Amino acid sequence: MRIKFLGLLIASVLVAYYIYAPIPDNVEDQWKLMLFDAFLRTVGHVATIAEKLGFGNYMDVMMKITTMEYTPPVSDEKVIVTDTKFNDVPVRLYIPKGQPDSLKRAMIYFHGGGWCVGAAGMKPYDSLSRWTSEKLNAVVVSVEYRLAPKYHFPTQFEDAYAVVKYFLQSSVLDQYNIDSRRICVSGDSAGGNLAAAVTQQLLHDPDVKIKLKVQVLLYPALQTIDLDLPSYRENANMPVLSKSLMVRFWSQYFTNDTSLKEAMETNQHGPTELSGLYKFVNWSHWLPERFKKGHIYIAPSHGSSKFVQKYPGLLDPRAAPLLADETKLRGLPLTYICTCQHDVLRDDGIMYASRLREAGVPVIHEHVEDAIHGAIMFTTSPLILSAGQRMANNYINWLNENL
Numbered sequence: 504m505r506i507k508f509l510g511l512l513i514a515s516v517l518v519a520y521y522i523y524a525p526i527p528d529n530v531e532d533q534w535k536l537m538l539f540d541a542f543l544r545t546v547g548h549v550a551t552i553a554e555k556l557g558f559g560n561y562m563d564v565m566m567k568i569t570t571m572e573y574t575p576p577v578s579d580e581k582v583i584v585t586d587t588k589f590n591d592v593p594v595r596l597y598i599p600k601g602q603p604d605s606l607k608r609a610m611i612y613f614h615g616g617g618w619c620v621g622a623a624g625m626k627p628y629d630s631l632s633r634w635t636s637e638k639l640n641a642v643v644v645s646v647e648y649r650l651a652p653k654y655h656f657p658t659q660f661e662d663a664y665a666v667v668k669y670f671l672q673s674s675v676l677d678q679y680n681i682d683s684r685r686i687c688v689s690g691d692s693a694g695g696n697l698a699a700a701v702t703q704q705l706l707h708d709p710d711v712k713i714k715l716k717v718q719v720l721l722y723p724a725l726q727t728i729d730l731d732l733p734s735y736r737e738n739a740n741m742p743v744l745s746k747s748l749m750v751r752f753w754s755q756y757f758t759n760d761t762s763l764k765e766a767m768e769t770n771q772h773g774p775t776e777l778s779g780l781y782k783f784v785n786w787s788h789w790l791p792e793r794f795k796k797g798h799i800y801i802a803p804s805h806g807s808s809k810f811v812q813k814y815p816g817l818l819d820p821r822a823a824p825l826l827a828d829e830t831k832l833r834g835l836p837l838t839y840i841c842t843c844q845h846d847v848l849r850d851d852g853i854m855y856a857s858r859l860r861e862a863g864v865p866v867i868h869e870h871v872e873d874a875i876h877g878a879i880m881f882t883t884s885p886l887i888l889s890a891g892q893r894m895a896n897n898y899i900n901w902l903n904e905n906l
């Protein structure tokens with residue numbers, strides 16, 4: 504009897520420990536989030552073991568979640584949904600059925616997933632695109648760019664850019680009855696990274712005459728060289744996106760070589776010669792007081808130059824848009840940046856807002872105090888979070904007024 508009781512006690516403690524996640528008090532839906540996080544951590548552990556045993560890459564296992572959530576392109580009474588290709592890159596296309604004769608707005612969307620997982624056809628993204636198309640009477644092009652670890656930078660960026668270049672041609676826009684003055688790019692997380700990078704690149708591309716009206720960056724990842732920001736420190740173990748997972752995503756964007764990941768974990772992947780670039784990500788300078796509170800700035804301790812020599816993408820603004828100098832930021836379109844308080848990537852977005860403002864770019868910064876990373880994904884069952892619903896509503900309402 505005693506033994507059984509003891510066994511039960513130990514088992515409960517283990518389960519409690521496993522389910523327990525440090526979820527901040529102001530976040531609603533605590534239990535849902537804890538269970539979801541326990542599920543994600545389980546998949547993460549399986550992935551780690553599979554990789555250690557030589558059954559493939561960590562991301563192969565993580566990708567199973569994406570595959571599980573795949574939904575085929577199905578039209579409904581409001582939106583026609585098809586899978587097609589633009590410039591040889593697969594896209595999922597959403598065309599609204601309402602007001603067929605009026606000129607439409609358009610959005611090119613890049614899904615998140617750390618450049619390694621995720622898909623336009625994943626249920627939460629499919630729902631978001633469908634909803635965007637219907638609410639804004641907009642054609643939505645959701646890009647199925649190629650993923651790491653099979654493909655590394657700059658493939659993801661190049662796929663994204665190829666779609667944008669194809670789409671921003673008068674002949675293509677006419678075909679879909681789109682108003683060329685009302686087009687935006689949007690993306691979340693790694694997709695926000697691609698949206699920001701594409702928007703910078705377009706500004707100086709003489710081949711593209713049609714300009715974007717708006718860029719939307721939802722909790723974007725924007726820089727590689729300082730992974731010890733206050734937001735990384737405060738949210739290192741937050742559900743959905745831990746620091747270690749973000750480090751894995753960043754390093755796998757560039758390489759399969761795990762030594763980059765190890766150096767990134769201790770923030771020792773950048774060499775001294777970069778000192779000119781550190782000023783662009785100096786959080787002590789770019790963050791408002793309330794986000795710096797209680798933190799002491801430690802300039803990244805410089806490692807050798809071997810990583811940036813091997814992986815020059817680390818310093819390329821197409822991978823790290825925050826590393827662009829001011830001349831590359833001036834003239835960018837109206838920007839909507841959404842950041843979440845409990846997110847390792849929070850300070851990337853806030854610093855970009857500061858830098859864009861300094862460069863004279865109009866910026867709307869929406870900061871969600873009670874949200875975790877990925878919130879906008881959690882607007883479909885089984886996991887619906889109130890912060891995600893609020894974020895999605897604000898996003899669509901803002902676009903409805905400004906696009």
Ligand SMILES: *[C@@H]1O[C@H](CO)[C@@H](O)[C@H](O)[C@H]1NC(C)=O
Nearest residue numbers: 559560651652653654758759
């Ligand atoms: C990296 O790993 C992936 C998956 O294991 C593989 O498909 C890819 O070819 C590798 N890339 C390189 C450059 O070795």
Ligand SMILES: *[C@@H]1O[C@H](CO)[C@@H](O)[C@H](O)[C@H]1NC(C)=O
Nearest residue numbers: 781782785786787788800802
């Ligand atoms: C970072 O910014 C702070 C505050 O503006 C400044 O005192 C410090 O010298 C800067 N450090 C680096 C490495 O740029």
